[in-house]
Amino acid sequence: MALNSAYTIIWLDVHIGSKANCRQMKKDFEVGLVETAAVPPLPHDPIDDLICAVREYSAPIQFADTTNDALNLIENSVTYNKKVILISSATLGKEIVPEINKQQLPIESYYVFCGNIENNRDWGSECIDNGLDIQMFDHQTTLLIRLCRDMSKILKKDGIAVLNAKKPEFALKYFEFAYALAEKAVEYDTPTDSSDKHHPSTEHRQELNSLMAKAKQDMK
Template identity: 40%
Template sequence: MPSENGIYCIWLDLHIGIIEEYRAFHERFQEKLAPINGLPPDSINNLMLCFEQKIAPIKFVSNIDDALVLIQNETEKRIILISSGTLGKIIVPFVVENYPRVYSFYIFCAVISNHCCWALPYSSCLQMFGHETDLLIRLLRDISKEFIHLGRSYLTVDEGESARQYFVTAQTLEIQANIADTMHRPFNERLDLLQGPNGLIQIAQNLRDDQIARETIAFVDEIQYMLVDLSESMNPTAECIVHFLKIFLSSQTLITIDNSSSDDITRLIDKPTCLFTNNNALAQLMIQCCGSSNLSIYMIEENADLVNNTTRYGNINDLVCKLVELVVGEYRQQAEKHRNIRKNQLADIEMKMADRIEYEHYDFVAACLF
């Protein structure tokens, strides 16, 4: 999530920024703040690690010039700027006027009242705090609220997995904020919204599962469709239609073979098969090997006297249209079976698949006529 959520965080502070080691930064504030706030020794660590793992790495700088370089170099992500009060008084007005990518400011200062006058015009995008823990707790909760909003946006466009990731991250942020905020009662309003059988996480999970079902289970696989020795007969229209069908049919269901022996083809047949070919000798051999009860043959052949026990077509387009007809019919039969046993959701998916194949086929043909 950190690399995907579009957030970039800069912490500007004369003292914090000159600490080169991240661990030293943690240890400094653990020792300083734990007695004041009554927090467990690792509270700052947990908040910082949660922010960096779930939201964005924090870039620490000790002067305004370095902060502006980072802001200027980051052209794609939205920026959160955390600053001391003294440096914030200088940089915030300049950044607000010149860099709209910096959309939120958090001021960490010892005496908030000393900075109210200059900060008041920026109250719509700026918050001030006297303790790092309070700042970080609020930061997690603000971004949790933003992630819930983003997750809901993904729900409206049926992106279940993206929505779920944002909701789960928001849940983690809220839990971590509640653990650290020992001075107040847990804030559970958003957790109640996210959790439970009717919560946003479950709604997104259900949508994701439905998407997976649409992509993986709505295949017809009780019949094989085998295209043999047709490459030389293919034209652009037929090639487009066959390519389109491969989106909906597994590689074991729609098989295309060129220049293969009858023995190789025979070994591939393990269920009722529809054979499409222009090779009459192969068709007759296949009938002998597989039997006509398990094999339906559709051929391109102008001379009806040369064709026995087959359905004859004069050109490749008509032959491929027959393939589409059979696939569509199989989807609809499968949908009817599922509806009879009350698997209505799956039946609806299969009917939609059949309709889409049929209509897209008509579009391919129409496009080639004009």
């Protein structure tokens, strides 16, 4: 059962739009079944994998490689009462944010990929001072790990609301998808070097396991 997500994610980035990039994601979501069957196995790409997870478990992702295209996607999403999350490269983000503000388009949150955060700190801080929910990252995998965790928390919150509305079967799906996204974040946040002392957060496990058990109990 797929979720009828209240969100849509719009990704503004020339790199992602390139045919050579994120090929598995495009194979899975952008071509027909006959074409897909003809595509040979592709090398593993963590960015690909994370994008597919976000799109499968939480919200549709639409891609744009120009500011105008992204603005059109935002306007269309707002028309259909979707909450918009915008991911952007720093260069295009700096360009589109003033236009979004000028047109008074509602954006839930911004995720910005910067080759160099320090070079973009001033305009990013200005956005935050103006009340925008903006986060900057210097690596796309790190950005997507955070997005997985954030969307997991949104799904958990929505699932609790659905559970309180006495719809446990739907709530269970929210919790399962929230768990899957959070686990995907753990997978890619786990160091490959055994000497690295970083431990990814697994705090979601106890609460979501409890919520899933509650939903299953309410279904009986």
